[in-house]
Amino acid sequence: MPQFNETELTEAVIKSFEEVKEPRIKFLMEELVKSLHAFVQKTDLTFAEWEYAIDFLTRVGQKCTPSRQEFILLSDVLGVSMLVDAVNHREREGATETTVLGPFYVGEHKVMPHGTDVSPALAGEKMFVQGRVTNLDGKPLANVPIDIWHADDDGWYDSQKPDYETAGPSSRGRFVTDAEGRFYFRTILPCSYPIPTDGPVGQMILALHRHPMRPAHVHFLVNAPGHEPLVTHVFVEGDKYIDTDVVFGVKQELIAKVERRTDPTMPDGKPAAAPWHLMTYQFRLKPGQGAAPKPMAVTEDA
Amino acid sequence: MPQFNETELTEAVIKSFEEVKEPRIKFLMEELVKSLHAFVQKTDLTFAEWEYAIDFLTRVGQKCTPSRQEFILLSDVLGVSMLVDAVNHREREGATETTVLGPFYVGEHKVMPHGTDVSPALAGEKMFVQGRVTNLDGKPLANVPIDIWHADDDGWYDSQKPDYETAGPSSRGRFVTDAEGRFYFRTILPCSYPIPTDGPVGQMILALHRHPMRPAHVHFLVNAPGHEPLVTHVFVEGDKYIDTDVVFGVKQELIAKVERRTDPTMPDGKPAAAPWHLMTYQFRLKPGQGAAPKPMAVTEDA
Incomplete structure (x- = not known):
């Protein structure tokens, strides 16, 4: 019975x-x-708490659109996304640490020549980014595609802007490492920015007396054949939100000292208007397989 | 750091x-x-499992409408709704057991005279329902409003039908106990029915090789002043799904032997076309307070 x-x-x-x-x-x-x-x-x-939860989850679901994933945001601000990342990348063996992909990856970018300014039309202080990709032994990896993307000086990604379809990508690109595993490009210094607070997750964050800010960072997706795809950020040292990233994405090793420079030329010998900033980072990849992540879309009810 | x-x-x-x-x-x-x-x-x-979960929850949220609450359905089929009910009704002290309200309560019903047929236009075998409401000492409680509602012979509630707004309530009503705590009404014998399977929760149930059926039952909401409001069902003994209710709503004490009768009159002396069925149940209420539940609506993102 x-x-x-x-x-x-x-x-x-x-x-x-x-x-x-x-x-x-x-x-x-x-x-x-x-x-x-x-x-x-x-x-x-209690019943009232259960009803609140039902209503909250419903509002989270209803906030999702093809360009807005509120459930990922919920997962992010509760540290769940970073934990899923952590349990799937337990043995680093000296490889660069991983962090979350985030919602602003739009898929593979267009390959650009080294030194390209990916943010030519944006306000903000100029930054020169130079990096190197190696295996765990420090041996350079050549011909490796690297997708990079970051927010602008107001905290917006290009794909969040209403004119994205017509204006095209900005602060976003792909570079391919040279024989020494090197790549470099120009952009602007990113700043810290809030996650979207106009939905139920933002309301929750504010109700919990948490700030909605992410510390300034550049996203990197490094995808070398024979190696595990690396999804990570490089954070700007000294950002006021670095200890309290709303999505808990920071790891010590991923914080880079971004130097303020007044030299009249950048590392590739081309002239620079002072001041500018220099970000340098070395990515160490682990041998392995795996497909690079794809951006998530809201699917129809099948 | x-x-x-x-x-x-x-x-x-x-x-x-x-x-x-x-x-x-x-x-x-x-x-x-x-x-x-x-x-x-x-x-x-894994990432793939996390993505599946994000997508599933999104589809659950997007399936909700003012008349469809897919997250409550999800809570129901995972036994969460019944557990919330259980932890909020731990000390019964002999009072009638509770079960879930379900999504088809539409708020207070219109009071009807005892004996009313609440399903005059529906196909199905007739059933006479008679009940009594007492306190824990068995003392009758008079003037107690009792809301009742159940599915029709095809497994649909009136509020699920497209013509509900114009056709008005069916298999749904309110009776008020007499001086002996008694009430009675006519309806049809309810049958087992599936929860909605055209959404993500139904798809989940089928993918898990579970049937989507609820055993036949009548809902009761008994709300006496000075007593805890009682939300429960009375189940029809012998239903083939009584051991495997998809929402886990059954408790032994809530199963009633529904007798098949061939008498030419029903208990109130009025003539009956044979065969008909007799459901009899006594509700025992616990002293206490509490507001009767209200139907849940999908709220706008505030």
């Missing part, structure tokens, strides 16, 4: 998965149910 | 709640983060 009370309910839900053939799906569903039920029991969740 | 790796991340997210003043909200957020992080770590959740 059924008796779906507090004592027998969890077991009954788990039993309902007994026909699931795939062990991984069965395991995930069982752990999900155990975890949800333990949360309700530990917190003695 | 920040180091949001697997070891330090959970503590860092919890630390981000340090400015929250309300102890209950702080506690809930902390437990939520601990629970989510423990799930990711225990399952070594």
